[in-house]
Amino acid sequence: MSEFKYKEVRVFAPASVANVSCGFDVMGFALGTPGDEIIVRQNPEGEGVTINKVTGDEGVLPLDADKNTASVAVQALFRSLGFDGGVAIEVHKQMPLGSGLGSSAASAAGAVLAANHLLGNPLARKALLPFAAEAEKAACGTAHYDNVGPSLLGGFVFIRSSEAPDILNLSYPENLHAVVVHPQIEIKTGDTRKILRNDIQLGKAVKQWGNVGGLVAGLMTKDLDLMARSMEDVIIEPIRSVLIPGYDAVKKAALDAGAIGAGIAGSGPSIFALTADRQIAEKVSKRMKAELDGIGLPSDEYISEINTKGSKVIDVKS
Amino acid sequence: MSEFKYKEVRVFAPASVANVSCGFDVMGFALGTPGDEIIVRQNPEGEGVTINKVTGDEGVLPLDADKNTASVAVQALFRSLGFDGGVAIEVHKQMPLGSGLGSSAASAAGAVLAANHLLGNPLARKALLPFAAEAEKAACGTAHYDNVGPSLLGGFVFIRSSEAPDILNLSYPENLHAVVVHPQIEIKTGDTRKILRNDIQLGKAVKQWGNVGGLVAGLMTKDLDLMARSMEDVIIEPIRSVLIPGYDAVKKAALDAGAIGAGIAGSGPSIFALTADRQIAEKVSKRMKAELDGIGLPSDEYISEINTKGSKVIDVKS
Numbered sequence: 001m002s003e004f005k006y007k008e009v010r011v012f013a014p015a016s017v018a019n020v021s022c023g024f025d026v027m028g029f030a031l032g033t034p035g036d037e038i039i040v041r042q043n044p045e046g047e048g049v050t051i052n053k054v055t056g057d058e059g060v061l062p063l064d065a066d067k068n069t070a071s072v073a074v075q076a077l078f079r080s081l082g083f084d085g086g087v088a089i090e091v092h093k094q095m096p097l098g099s100g101l102g103s104s105a106a107s108a109a110g111a112v113l114a115a116n117h118l119l120g121n122p123l124a125r126k127a128l129l130p131f132a133a134e135a136e137k138a139a140c141g142t143a144h145y146d147n148v149g150p151s152l153l154g155g156f157v158f159i160r161s162s163e164a165p166d167i168l169n170l171s172y173p174e175n176l177h178a179v180v181v182h183p184q185i186e187i188k189t190g191d192t193r194k195i196l197r198n199d200i201q202l203g204k205a206v207k208q209w210g211n212v213g214g215l216v217a218g219l220m221t222k223d224l225d226l227m228a229r230s231m232e233d234v235i236i237e238p239i240r241s242v243l244i245p246g247y248d249a250v251k252k253a254a255l256d257a258g259a260i261g262a263g264i265a266g267s268g269p270s271i272f273a274l275t276a277d278r279q280i281a282e283k284v285s286k287r288m289k290a291e292l293d294g295i296g297l298p299s300d301e302y303i304s305e306i307n308t309k310g311s312k313v314i315d316v317k318s
Numbered sequence: 319m320s321e322f323k324y325k326e327v328r329v330f331a332p333a334s335v336a337n338v339s340c341g342f343d344v345m346g347f348a349l350g351t352p353g354d355e356i357i358v359r360q361n362p363e364g365e366g367v368t369i370n371k372v373t374g375d376e377g378v379l380p381l382d383a384d385k386n387t388a389s390v391a392v393q394a395l396f397r398s399l400g401f402d403g404g405v406a407i408e409v410h411k412q413m414p415l416g417s418g419l420g421s422s423a424a425s426a427a428g429a430v431l432a433a434n435h436l437l438g439n440p441l442a443r444k445a446l447l448p449f450a451a452e453a454e455k456a457a458c459g460t461a462h463y464d465n466v467g468p469s470l471l472g473g474f475v476f477i478r479s480s481e482a483p484d485i486l487n488l489s490y491p492e493n494l495h496a497v498v499v500h501p502q503i504e505i506k507t508g509d510t511r512k513i514l515r516n517d518i519q520l521g522k523a524v525k526q527w528g529n530v531g532g533l534v535a536g537l538m539t540k541d542l543d544l545m546a547r548s549m550e551d552v553i554i555e556p557i558r559s560v561l562i563p564g565y566d567a568v569k570k571a572a573l574d575a576g577a578i579g580a581g582i583a584g585s586g587p588s589i590f591a592l593t594a595d596r597q598i599a600e601k602v603s604k605r606m607k608a609e610l611d612g613i614g615l616p617s618d619e620y621i622s623e624i625n626t627k628g629s630k631v632i633d634v635k636s
Contacts, residue, residue, distance in 0.1 A: 022527075023527070023531070024524060024527075025524045025528075026524065026527060026528045026531060027531070158528075158531050158532070158535060159528060160528045160529065160531065160532035160544070160547065160548060161525070161528055161529075161532075161547070166532070166544075166547055168532070168535055168544070170535060196520060197520065198519060198520055198521075199517040199518065199519060199520065200517065200518060200519075200520050200523055201516060201517060201518075202514060202515065202516055202517065202518050202553075203516075205518055205523040205526070205527075205553075206342060206343045206344065207479070208523070208527055209340075209341070209342075209344060209523075209526055209527040209530040210343075210344045210476075210477060210478045210479055211478065211479075212527040212530055212531045213341070213344060213345075213476050213478065213527075213530045213531060213533075213534045214476070214478035214479075214484070214486070215531075216531045216534045216535050217476060217486055217488060217534050217538065220535065220538050220539075221538075226478070226484075226486070229478065229479070229484055230478060235520075235523075
């Protein structure tokens with residue numbers, strides 16, 4: 001039987017970049033920054049899971065516990081544990097919504113980690129993934145792991161299968177840095193899925209899975225050149241990139257400034273780049289932003305190492 | 319300027335298994351046995367590349383130097399080197415033709431390695447790949463590397479791209495063994511390509527590249543369970559396997575007997591299995607053969623470790 005061990009747990013849950021060019025629906029990595037803070041606390045007044053505060057979302061996110069990904073994930077966890085105690089959740093969004101950085105996934109991952117910790121960790125971290133994915137399903141229609149995986153586990157995550165979830169952490173070059181540039185326009189994930197074609201050419205699929213295997217091998221052998229050659233998406237990027245103003249120029253600027261590769265973060269509109277170190281990342285970030293400035297599009301930039309830890313308990317009250 | 323360094327070079331060129339379940343057109347490995355022997359010798363009587371003997375082919379292979387893959391590969395090498403000396407080639411087939419074991423690729427790989435050695439190795443081994451691939455193109459229409467790669471380089475080969483060829487050797491579990499069962503029916507590669515659909519579903523493609531990445535990671539981390547989960551082909555096998563009598567039963571027998579995975583070798587009709595060691599390989603081989611015996615189909619079996627060396631010079635005459 002599960003029972004409360006703490007009164008309150010506060011978690012940082014990082015943003016993440018899904019797809020990573022060629023790895024549509026199968027790869028993602030966690031960012032050091034930005035990320036959400038999620039607080040889950042005992043609700044002495046009763047049973048059930050409630051959202052009692054959301055900040056940083058400009059009033060966009062639902063307070064209805066059956067709709068917010070944080071509470072949906074915790075509900076799924078409690079159902080699975082047969083736990084009927086009450087908790088109240090605060091969600092402090094510290095990243096842009098609808099940006100392609102896995103905002104809904106971060107809230108789900110953070111909340112489920114916090115709730116599990118509140119009960120003294122009855123489940124291992126990896127076993128929490130399906131509950132966060134269930135929340136993703138409620139938010140966008142399908143149980144994807146390419147954001148909740150990195151946000152919960154950290155590092156570079158490979159999703160061999162989402163069905164009987166088979167989620168791997170890949171090793172990667174030590175000093176690898178990520179740059180994310182977020183142009184201030186919003187694209188809804190639902191729309192970006194709808195424009196994809198249901199059928200693709202076998203020849204292009206072979207190219208893509210050649211690149212997927214190449215990127216996995218490049219990461220694991222720390223071969224930056226192989227990673228660079230493999231970070232090419234012949235299927236999704238040509239379709240989705242037309243929704244992002246200035247995309248081709250921003251990507252070219254990143255590569256010209258020394259990025260290993262660059263692409264659409266998740267379903268966009270954020271654009272990410274991977275670099276060998278922080279110095280290159282700073283140069284790449286400036287050049288990417290300059291391109292967006294040039295077409296009059298305001299943007300935010302984030303630079304960080306790959307986040308090795310994923311979601312992280314930052315405060316506990318007994 | 320290239321010139322002859324030896325009078326005669328004899329090479330063993332191994333058979334290979336392309337595709338490896340999920341890795342259609344991007345993966346292959348070399349077998350210890352069977353394989354061809356190729357002899358390339360100076361032809362004092364004149365210029366050009368000739369085939370002067372082919373054995374073990376039951377008269378099927380062309381003696382026309384513009385059509386035999388061994389001579390086509392050597393012609394391509396000599397053209398590239400600007401070499402106009404004359405050589406005569408003997409091809410001793412020691413593997414079944416049209417079996418899915420890369421027979422034409424082995425002859426091309428072996429011949430080009432022998433010819434390069436005959437000239438004192440002006441090119442590195444990996445630089446010979448495009449000439450062997452050119453011969454594959456002459457034989458079956460496209461420059462595939464998934465048989466010539468393993469046959470020439472040995473080991474587990476990943477073809478990130480065939481266009482500007484990008485060919486990697488992957489590490490793999492040390493004691494890994496391969497079983498190949500060759501039912502004595504012939505399928506032409508051209509026919510097996512024609513029945514494939516040009517368009518595939520995006521969802522299936524995602525499954526496939528999840529498995530490709532999983533198999534690459536599984537090989538490199540020596541994780542047999544991950545390899546097993548990844549050796550699933552949702553695109554090609556369902557179509558091609560119908561051409562192979564008893565396929566499903568043979569595959570099931572292999573898995574039941576402890577194989578890590580099993581699938582169609584190249585375009586078939588041979589069926590391969592990977593196993594953790596020789597003992598399991600022998601059990602798997604017996605069970606696979608028994609299934610084919612049960613439907614009255616005679617077969618040959620081969621068991622070997624993965625061939626780490628690829629094509630190999632076995633005799634040199636000065």
